[in-house]
Amino acid sequence: MDVDDGAIDQDHGLPDSEESGDDQAESDESEEDDIDHEIRWEPEVPACPRPDADDWDEADTDSAASDPGDSTERVGRANAEETLRKQPIVEKFRYGDAGAPIQDAEVAVNSYNQYMHAMAGSSASLWAPFASKLDWDLARWAKLRGPSSTALTELLQIEGIRETLGLSYKDSDSLNKIVDSLPGRPKFKREEVVVAGEAFEIYHRDVLECIRALYGDPEFAADLIFAPERHYADVDKTVRMYSDMHTGKWWWATQKELEHKRPGGTIVPVIISSDKTQVTLFGNKSAYPVYMTIGNLPKEIRRKPSRGGHVLLGYLPTTRLSHITNRAARRRTLANLFHSCVRRILHPLKKAGETGLIMASGDGVHRRVHPLFVTFVGDYPEQVLVTGVKTGQCPRCPVPHDELGECDPDNPYAFRDMDVVLDALGHITEGPTAFVKACAEAGIKPIQHPFWEDLPYVNIFQSITPDILHQLYQGMMKHFISWVTKMCGAAEIDARCRRFPPNHHVRLFMKGISTLSKVTGREHAQMCQLLLGLVIDIRLPDRLSSIRLVRATRALLDFCYLAQYPVHTDESLRILEGALQRFHENKVVFVDLGIRNDFNIPKLHALLHYLASIKIFGTTDNYNTEYTERLHIDYAKDAYRATNHKDEYPQMTRWLERREKVLRHEKYILWRMAGCPAPAAKAEDDVGLHDHLRMARHPTLKAVSLPTVCSEYGAEFFNAALARFVVQYHNPQLSRAQLEDAAASLTIRFQTIPVYHKIKFWNTDPFGRKSLLDSADAVHVRPARQDSRDRAVPPRFDTVLVNLGSGTIGLQGYRVAQVRVVFSIPPRAVATLFKQPPPGHLAYVEWFTAFSMTPDANSGMYKVSRSIQNGERLASVIPVCQIERSVHLFPKWGPVAPREWSSSTVLDSAPAFFVNPFLDRHTFVTLL
16 A cells, blocks of 8 residues: 555755756766666567558558547647636635634634743743754754754763753753643544454544644634635636635535534534555554545645645554454454544544534634544545445445446446445344345445444545545556556567657656566656657557557546646536546457456546546545655654654654644744734745746856867757847848848857756746646756766757747647757857847757647647758757747657667657657646
């Protein structure tokens, strides 16, 4: 279950400060381990006649190549995505007083003011209970980043160090006493749960106090959501939009039901996640954490562990019950143990969800809240365990196992009947035989009192949510890649992997992918970026056409990327459904070649439920297991390493409590330093916005001679291209003939230019959502060199998408080019060449052909090739600001990838290319 270090990293860090040429060179050196050195050995090409040029287009001329719906679907997707960029028309909940404060509650007091009162009032030192800033800084370092307790004690016992620094603690124990005195989140408690006559330890917190801590955190006060909303893309309110949890149908429907029973309540959706994880690299030591967050927090907060939007509820027992020899009895006992423990943890939600309780948000405003368990986030084994269905079945609907591979959107399976299941669970009082029989008829295992049995407003089969990490990347994409490798041959797949051109976003698998073991989710995501390029034109056994394989690959990748959109409408969900339908229409190619006998895979069937879940609970980034997998590092692995590995749970819980207290105290100090402001909404305009283009302040190389630019950088026509740019810069209306004549008479008098080896970009969210961080991008432009170990490093000249003067979405007015050199005009030459200041940074680029009006019918990709005139490549000098972003090209291999090609030469060797639309979400939306 544990793939935390394989979680898909979709966030990008903030930009580095502008780096000098030396810093940039050092950055290049740091990448040496990832450099694609020339291939030393690989298996020989399977014996077959070398295809001629006509054979390369065999797939394109196949009778099955036409796809009548492709153009219509592409237009429909473009229209749907244009709708996603619109600001939603918001309909507020008007059927009661949801989210309304309690008028007669006590006077609102900011949570930080309460914290300050606990620190002996406003007159106390800013650093209290620590003596000084240095005292606090050292304590913070020791608890968050520092060494072991023994090492800290030995440090503080060095003669004179404590007096010199003016510390208020003399060893680790005295520091712990100070930290323990700070207010914090609820403490852990130890309890015993008896199952099958055996007692098991469980360490957990009070779930209501954990909810109170999140709901009342002043850091979240300005962001909390108290009532459901309906978002629409049109003023007529006919096209529904879905994003955060409060825009889904569950919150609205449940709020209406609650208003009939207990008017004026505020729902707190409780999101639970559990997953067993290894805490040691060697051996089998594991932990079983249970996490919790609330849907009132926007998903942008919940998805970032650094914001503290999740709470560790407890650790479940990790016993394997090896003493129970009967496997069925052991599995049944483990299931009962899980539900008994989780039931113990979540039991307080029953009364609180029905009657409500008074709770203050971080700004001190009191409301009557109803904490309701709403979704469970977990991988397939956890979903099976939670719902009580048998392995191999769908946790959500009663589809027969032999129909898991079917797709009939017109007749979808409904969720399992919760009333029938609850009725079956009620037969437990009638004896074991009647209970087992009733549960079997209801389609579940005979679990004694599952934790969700008594919780209000819960349908556990609806609460199981999609899982991008395990269902798609570690599930279907993992299966699909193995099928493709088996179908096409590992030697050919690995050979293609070694020959893709490099790109900032792409990992090149220079050893291939067929021999990889323990592949992480991140690695499967990286393979998906290249997957369509692996199957283009590939030769299948028995000379079978590869069209259905290409279409199935494109469809599954489309579904994978569409499913991760941060906003959806009814229209875009139909596009998502269409992508899944296209996959099912073409998957039979694997049966024809004997790769599969059937597709009765629960994770494939689960894709059918994505549309319903998005409509009910919002988009998939509300409940992706990727986020909770990341929590394992802080709450399980690091916590375990902080112990002496004996009786570890009491030590782990104390370590976590102290860590949380230090983090909260740090936020309190920052609040005090800011002048104790009231919580205020964060300005959207300040979130995730950067300059689109970032260039280093100083060049990588200050003076490169023009002959070197031509020979080592490949800028063969640099002088002529620069002359044309200078003339056109002053006279943009000149005809082509006039431009050539004027450029021929212009003399370039300087002999060296400053050169840059990297361009950095920040690409904004393609849907214009300011709450999402921009994504980092870079273009590398450097000649061949020697690394620090005297190995030859091949040249790298990346390809880019150049804006010729149109908008930023779609391909109208864009063109692909390869950047050969990035430079600036020497200051002394500016006055002689330009009447007005030129752009600060220029690029010499070699052009590819313009985009066709429509992409390839089967792959959906645009085909380009080198722009050649009179046997020479067309090149220009352009302002760097015209470069929109990096772009990646798939070579048109033919049936067999030519073995004389390499990653560093393929851009010069391949006759044609397809533009890769799967670098990231920005590329996927742009290259439509």
